[in-house]
Amino acid sequence: MEFTLILLGCIFTLFSFLPLISSPAWWIRVLDFPRLHVAVLLSIVMAAYVVSYELQEPLEYVMVAVWALAILNELRYIIHFTPLRRVEALRTEQAKPANAFTLMISNVRMVNNKYDKFLERVLQEDPDMVIMNEPNQSWHDNVCQVMDERYPYAIKKPLENTYGMLFWxxxxxxxxxxxxxxxxxxxxxxxxxxxxxxxxxxLFTVHPQPPRLMLNTETREAELLLVAKEAKKAPYPAVVAGDLNDVAWSNTTKLFKETSGMIDPRVGRGFYNTYNAHVPIFRYPLDHVFYDPVFRLVSLRRLQKFGSDHFPMVITLNYEPQHEKEQEHPHADQEDKQEANELIQEGLEKGEERNQEKHHEQEKSE
Known part of the structure; x- marks a missing residue:
């Protein structure tokens, strides 16, 4: 039993500190996600060890101290999304917001075929805009009649590779x-x-690739940071939304916010976990909305699931440029700008490499 606790403690400690390495390697970046889980599990292991075995040797004290540091390391990331931190995005003080709009974000999951359930959510909420991630042609064909009748403007790109996108x-x-x-x-x-x-x-809508087995994150970082730079220079106030395939507390998301100058309505309010809707114990905030400080928050809610592995999110913002300076927002220093440029260049090179590989595979199949 003692050996098992020590082994688990060492593994969870490694999980805590590995993401400090600035690397796009998938097996490192995937550990950005379960920080709360690692903190909880390591706390249980540490408590069990201290209660079950008397600490006598100096090495034991050092080991437990390192475990405690690993727990604190995890907590320093996720604490920003608890009521222990001051909210970053202020709520509107207008009783009846005059320049408000409501945006719904939903990763529908391509293989999910509960089209009616999705439409039910849309009709219940009646948002002004709807972003759909992962729709293929079947999704488009099954929802477009209802959506086109309700929404006169649209951008459509259904795909069969789980990266399709529809916007109404x-x-x-x-x-x-x-x-x-x-x-x-x-x-x-x-x-x-x-x-x-x-x-x-x-409005920028994105859905980059996630870290997964043998697939590193260079292209995800590059896409998010390219959008961040464009949003900063946009001719009008910007909103970035979609399934970013990254958690709200990662260093990439932090750099995205600093580069764009945008704020996150979840800071000081909660995690608003959207994935995985089917597995309650493993849920992370993957669907995001970041926006310019000229907007004030009216409401932010996670909706009921409808068959996808993601919960839909709905946010209402009010355009209040007169109060822009009352909301603190992040800024990028020279070091941040240099890091962003390096990650963008690295990601573009990796993206070109993957594009060439796809071309070669297509040529071989032909």
């Missing part, structure tokens, strides 16, 4: 683009949304 809006769209920033077959959308009062904002 009640508000007028300008300069809409379907873009492939890093990898072929992985689109992102850009559009300028015009609110009923005439105010405009730039």
């Amino acid at each position: 809006s009640k508000h007028k769209l300008h300069d809409s683009e379907i873009r492939y920033l890093v990898e072929e077959g992985i689109p992102s959308f850009y559009t300028v949304v015009e609110l009923p009062g005439g105010n405009k904002f730039c």
Whole structure:
């Protein structure tokens, strides 16, 4: 039993400190996700060891101290998404927000076929805009009649590779683009949304690749940071939304916020975990909305699941440029800018390499 506790403690300690390595290796970056789980499990192991065995040798005290540091290391990331931290995004003080819009974000899961359940959520919430990640042609064909009737504006790119994207809006769209920033077959959308009062904002929707077995994260980092830089220089206030395949507390997300100057409505409020809807014990905040400080938060909610492995999210923001300076937002220093540029360059090179591999595979199949 003692050996088992020591072994588990060492493994969880390694899980805690490995992500400190600045590397896109999938087996390192995937450990950004379970920080709460590692903290809880390591706390149980440490408590069990201290209660079951008297600490007598100096090495035992050192071991337990290292375990405690590993727990604190995990907590320093996730504590930002608890009420112990001051909220980053302020709520509107307007009783009836005059320039508000509601956005729904949903990874529908391509193989999920509960189209009616999804439409039920949309009709219940009646958002002004809907972002769908992972739709293929079947999803498009089964929801487009209802969606097109309710939403006169749309950008559509259904795909069979789990990276399709659909966007519907009640508000007028300008300069809409379907873009492939890093990898072929992985689109992102850009559009300028015009609110009923005439105010405009730039919307970026993204869904980069996640870290998974034998697939590192260079392209994910590059896509997110490219969007961050574009959002910072956008002609209108910006909103970035979608399934980022990254957790809210990762160093990549932190660098994204510093580069873009955007704020996160979850800071000081909660995790708002959206994945995995089917496995309650393993849930992480993968679906995100970041926005310019000219907006004030009206509401942020996680909706009921509908068959996908992601919960939908819905957020309502109000355009209040007169209060922009009242909200603190992150800034990038020179070191942050240099790191972002290096990660972008590394990701673009990896993306080009993957694109060439896909071309060679297509040529061989032909």
